[in-house]
Amino acid sequence: MSMPATSDARGVTSARAAPRRRLPGAIWRHRVFYLMLLPGVLWFVVYKYFPMYGVIIAFKEYNLVDGVFASGWADPWYKYFKQFVESPYFGQLLANTFLISFYKLLFGMAPPIVFALLISECRYSRYARFIQTLSYMPHFLSWVVIFGILTAFLSQSSGLVNRYIGEFGGDPVPFLTSTDWFRSILVGSDIWKDIGWGSIIYLAAIAGIDPTLYEAGRVDGASRLRMIWHITLPGIRNVIVLLMILQLGHFLDAGFEQIYVMYNVQVYPVADIIDTWVYRVGLQDLNFSLGSAVGLFKSAIGLVLVLGSNALARRWGGGIW
């Protein structure tokens, strides 16, 4: 087993020259790996791929009795895509979804990384660990509870912040009901909730960096900032890229649960996203086809973003495959 395995690398490169003869051999040499993959692949096929026939609901007049296959086709087949695109709010929904997602990505990517670096660089390891344990607590509170806390802080009439503003003679700020503030509150509370939780994966990555690199750096008299820049960050680059790509796949999600809990009529123009719209429309009309069509639309865009960013990442030597 050991000898053929070491020759794999060569075997694959030369396989390009004569694919027909070499590929079966390569597969056979890797048979034990396929055996390992078997249970997982089977699971994916049964629980993920088999139900995917459901996406055709997007093109049908789905009827509960007839089921997916027997239900008639929508007329025209793109009827539900059309309903989505022709909604007077389509442009606004797309813009809101895009902006909220974009801000969350833009401002949310760095804080957990910086926090992980601070934790790993902190000389007082007990203190760092204590802080880290505290930091991931908000992740476990549901948005309903978080919203209760936000209200206690930010309510215009009774919130703590506005009471202080009032003491200093300022006018109360309608944080939760104003279109000027709502998105900032959304993005801010999202980042705050998950900063500690998000840092865990980076800490795990930092733990995997070869410590001899730091020793070498220390011998060379490199400062800590230099070591972060030249050793730690490159060491976790793969993880950063991976998370970035995966997040792009869900770019059009933008966080339904959070927005659903926090929004109200007054902030619809800045807060209504694709998912909240589908929820409202689907709820009133029992419309599975519409939900499926919009889901397909979102997924297709996610796929383009993932493939694009992955191709880009591969140029820099990262990427998922």
Added chain:
Amino acid sequence: MNKKGIMTTMLASAMLAGALSACSGGNANSNNQGTPETSGGNAAEPVEISIMLQAAEPLPDNYFMIDELEERLGVKLDIQTYLPDDYTSKINTGLASDSATDIFFLSDRNMFNKLAKQGVLFDFDPYMDQLQPTVDFVGEDNLVKGQAAGKQYGIPQTARAYQYSLWARQDWLDALELAAPTDLEQFQEVLGAFRNDDPDGNGKKDTYGYSGRPNEALGPLFGAFGTTYPGYFYVKDGALVNSLYDPAMKDALAYIKGLFDADLIDPEMLGNTKLQHKDKAFQGQIGMLYFNWPNIAREDKIQEYKTVNPDAEWVQLDLPQGPGGQYAYYDDLGAATVAAFPKSVEKDPAKVEKLIELLNYVSSPEGSQLVMYGLEDVHYEIKDGEIVPVSDEAAVQEAAFTYLFQFTGRDEMVYLKSKFPNQEAAYTFANEMPLLPVYNSFVDNPEGYNAADASRYMEEELYKFLYGKRSLDEYDDFLNTLETTFGYKAYMDAAEQQLTELGILE
């Protein structure tokens, strides 16, 4: 962990998995085993009936009512409870996979229509004779609420009492030496005093006149003009009117806008999606509230606001009288919670018989007594011909869940009186609120009309008018956009046609 350890753990959990799924696999299918052979053939075997309920709280374990009904009717009950949000998904997946419960409840007319159209609901028409006791209980003229396309697809429950009314701080009125407002002018004066004249005497301008949930609180104000929230159909002077097109709408908007302009209303009213207004009111920031009595008149709630401020005293107020009369809110005549069966139970006549028997039983004097109060001498006693709860607190607690079994409704006022002897004034007052009858639930949305988009537009523009972000002069432009961009014209046409066909205008 070494290899051996991992393997043992795996093996153990795999075996456990096998064992558990083996014993639960059987249960999973038990819902739809209702073939005539298994349930009807053997008389000793009780018929299994599964029921799905919309509930805010789960039933306690081994609830006495289940045993009681099982024994009295010779059935086996499987009761499931879900929150309203999940309930719809459960019904849909159940119907799609032929595993829906034998009885479920629909409170949304739109969904009821859709399901009826798709042919998944049981048609009660051939069984109406057998259902006579139920019909007598819920009322013959109520039945229309359970009809779609002329067929009886659901059995409507009796209507619940209306719970909302105006509530105000009596101690503030007293401090400001004001009488309860009777007309719109006084109403505004009182709100103004609550806002500007420091009713709590703390020297700060930190109080507001009025609050509530955005979709309810303006009801009494629209009502004073003889209309209600935008988009509702009612009959006025013998003609069918949509509130949007009622000339009174503009007057109402102008009046309400005046209240907003004068900064008398909770600035965050539109954000009151849960019970934020209750908290603000109890904290002494709000002088008047449109609210439901269980949240303010029950002993635990009274104690709550008295703890914050022992002087606080919340009282119910009469509606202000306006040019269009007095209405607290609207009453959608077609809306009701209806009990429905899946069409698939048709295949099992023995089960249908039992289901009908169950509905009839909870509508009978004996059965309705049981599902309203529980068991005599356990949960209630009869004193001087009146039903009163027993003194044992635990028993009263237990009986608190009987409402879940009132499948066809209840005799509401009698029920409330026995459960809440101390709140009688509050719920009687609320139940006597005059409501504007509207017909929206009888309207089936026309193809291509997106109700969610239209209602968002209506709501948004309504508040733009009220907050002065859009001039009322543009009201006709607003209607125009609604009719064209949002397809409201098609909806209006469909509604008028359907309502005329139903014979609402006579």
Added chain:
Amino acid sequence: MVKSSLTEDRVFNTITVVLLAIVGITAVFPLLFVLSMSVTPYAEVLKNGGFIVIPRSVTLEGYRQVLSDDHIPRAFLVTVFITVVGTAINLLLSFLMAYPLSKKTLPGRSLLLMMVLFTMLFSGGMIPTYLIVKATGILNSVWALIVPSAISAFNLLIMKSFVENLPEELFESARVDGAKEWRILFQLVVPLSVPVMLTVGLFYAVQHWNTLLSAIMYVNDRSLYPLQVVLREILVGAESLDLVEAGAKIPSETFKMAAVIISTLPMIIVYPFIQKYFRKGAMLGSVKG
């Protein structure tokens, strides 16, 4: 020279400590708030302007209600079961996939990775998934809470990316020694992957701990309900009905918050125990040294 680097170091340390403190304080606040709410009668909270950090007129009534509740203690056990068993299954299956997929020479690797990734983006929807769960005979059993989420594509890809970073020479030398792949997997790769196992294990565990929708969809039997379902009923139940059922219990805020604390605490307590594996160089250091 030495002196300046010392000052630099001191400045760096101070900045680190201060920044960490800020994050720590903002993070601990909500929990403190919930904790205080859980022991203070709601009327007292309202009296204090709806906001409280230091408890007043402390009452343990909320906790008494939680512990004497019919549903919470049992739901707690269900959740512990699905978390422990579910995470074990997750880790095993994920690892069995992650290791082969980390082999860049594996024929069809890209295709398989695409296949995994694809499931993150596209799904068949609620009803078809329900039908497959029903068809595999696990509906209304505790396995309906575990099996349909046996692998998370996200976690799998993370795992694969970590395993990929392990130095290839280690495997080579093991193979030269004649070790079989299964032995390499369990005796070399697994111990080397402790941090990622713990990370991904934590992700999986939390995911199970928060099991909500699959329970609502796939389970009818109340005795199999996990904690989050019961918790949600307590938190939003009374507010989700338009007409309040006059006779229904409206859960007190104290009770709600006590339920939040009880259901969150175990996950918070677990973390410090696995934290030590996240120290810089913890992984390779232990193997190489």
